[in-house]
Amino acid sequence: MNQPQNQTQDRTLENKQQQKRTVAEWITFSVASFILIGVVGLVSFTWIKQPSQKPPLLVVTNNQPLRKINGQYYIPFEVVNKGGETAASVQVIAELRINGKIEETGEQQIEFLSRREKETGAFIFSQNPEEGELILRVASYKSP
Numbered sequence: 001m002n003q004p005q006n007q008t009q010d011r012t013l014e015n016k017q018q019q020k021r022t023v024a025e026w027i028t029f030s031v032a033s034f035i036l037i038g039v040v041g042l043v044s045f046t047w048i049k050q051p052s053q054k055p056p057l058l059v060v061t062n063n064q065p066l067r068k069i070n071g072q073y074y075i076p077f078e079v080v081n082k083g084g085e086t087a088a089s090v091q092v093i094a095e096l097r098i099n100g101k102i103e104e105t106g107e108q109q110i111e112f113l114s115r116r117e118k119e120t121g122a123f124i125f126s127q128n129p130e131e132g133e134l135i136l137r138v139a140s141y142k143s144p
Helices: 002-019 023-049
Strands: 058-061 067-069 072-081 087-098 101-113 118-125 133-142
Touching (some): 072 087
Antiparallel strands (some): 067 072, 087 133
């Protein structure tokens, strides 16, 4: 009867010895746990802080003064994507109206405008824009 009890004690001793972890195992476990917690934390942070994807909001302005060079009028402009998504093939149009009639038009194509990105350019007219009404607008864009 003593033998089965000794075998049980031996198995218990073996189980306890198997449960002991070495220092290397604890270090490996700790490092792996920290990496896992870090990855889960970064993914959670990115998911929570990521702004909802809003469509592009394209704004064109001409805040700089026009320049006259060799009888040509250079009208600088800036277009900004204030939305959340990227816009491709952004088409900017300028119209010069004098006495209600469209005298000159210009068109610019901007290939790619990501969120909060700015692009600048200039329209060149032969007539003075100060003598009429200058209209700058974004006509179209594509989703990439």
